[in-house]
Amino acid sequence: MNDEKLDLPPDRLWQPTTVKWFTVVFGACLFYAVVRYHLAGDVAWRHLPLFILNKATSMAAVVFVGCSYLIGKVIHWHDDNKILRLVVIKFCGLIGFFLAGIHALFSFCILAPAYFAKYFDAGGRLNLQGELAMCVGVVALFCLMSPAITTLPMMPKALGGWRWKRSQRMGYLALILVVVHLVFLGLKGWLTPKGWPAGLPPISLISLLAALVPLVVKSNRIYAKRQRKKQLQ
Numbered sequence: 171m172n173d174e175k176l177d178l179p180p181d182r183l184w185q186p187t188t189v190k191w192f193t194v195v196f197g198a199c200l201f202y203a204v205v206r207y208h209l210a211g212d213v214a215w216r217h218l219p220l221f222i223l224n225k226a227t228s229m230a231a232v233v234f235v236g237c238s239y240l241i242g243k244v245i246h247w248h249d250d251n252k253i254l255r256l257v258v259i260k261f262c263g264l265i266g267f268f269l270a271g272i273h274a275l276f277s278f279c280i281l282a283p284a285y286f287a288k289y290f291d292a293g294g295r296l297n298l299q300g301e302l303a304m305c306v307g308v309v310a311l312f313c314l315m316s317p318a319i320t321t322l323p324m325m326p327k328a329l330g331g332w333r334w335k336r337s338q339r340m341g342y343l344a345l346i347l348v349v350v351h352l353v354f355l356g357l358k359g360w361l362t363p364k365g366w367p368a369g370l371p372p373i374s375l376i377s378l379l380a381a382l383v384p385l386v387v388k389s390n391r392i393y394a395k396r397q398r399k400k401q402l403q
């Protein structure tokens with residue numbers, strides 16, 4: 171049933187189309203995490219509620235934030251309905267931020283050598299790799315706050331067009347920091363594909379690609395714009 175039939179405002183965030191987006195993206199991330207770590211790997215099922223759910227949540231966060239910058243540019247599914255397209259862009263950005271926040275809280279709950287021995291030294295403190303990864307993660311989460319807060323309806327008017335756009339673009343900076351977060355956490359594992367359960371790549375590597383796509387698309391668009399400007403001069 172769609173929102174017109176239910177007589178609900180067309181710009182509400184939680185509506186059949188966005189529910190489908192959430193189900194597909196989060197469902198796919200959770201499915202992949204369960205297959206890779208429980209079925210193909212040797213992680214015990216008792217770690218599903220936090221350790222594995224955290225992996226699915228973090229990957230879904232990156233995918234949603236990435237999609238919020240790709241809809242209308244690379245993903246053209248909602249081009250025929252401008253209002254719906256804006257709703258889906260806003261939904262992806264906000265749910266990405268929300269899931270990133272949940273991922274941070276989940277991570278704080280299990281941030282211990284027993285779960286992540288490689289990020290700790292022998293004395294039980296974070297090693298340099300762990301400290302750098304956490305530092306960049308915290309700043310990335312902070313950067314995501316800016317585009318999330320400025321989606322509030324009064325914000326475009328309050329900030330003015332240019333400053334509002336600049337705050338929305340902070341998401342790109344967040345994605346760059348997420349790339350750095352992932353490199354610190356996952357690089358070693360990416361270079362040893364023989365150790366991947368059933369040959370399935372780590373979630374950190376898939377998330378890296380998901381973060382890189384919008385960044386590459388954005389750089390291509392900036393490059394093309396500059397070329398056009400040069401030709402006009």
Ligand code: HEM
Nearest residue numbers: 225228229231232270274277307308310311348373374377
């Ligand atoms: C307070 C901020 C953050 C903290 C404390 C944090 C902590 C962590 C930790 C401990 C891991 C390792 C998890 C594992 O291997 O199971 C991790 C991985 C990851 N983080 Fe973060 N993070 C933060 C922010 C972010 C943000 C903002 C994003 C993206 C929007 C993000 C995306 C990821 C992804 C995709 C992984 C890879 C998960 C995996 O390999 O299984 N993190 N983070």
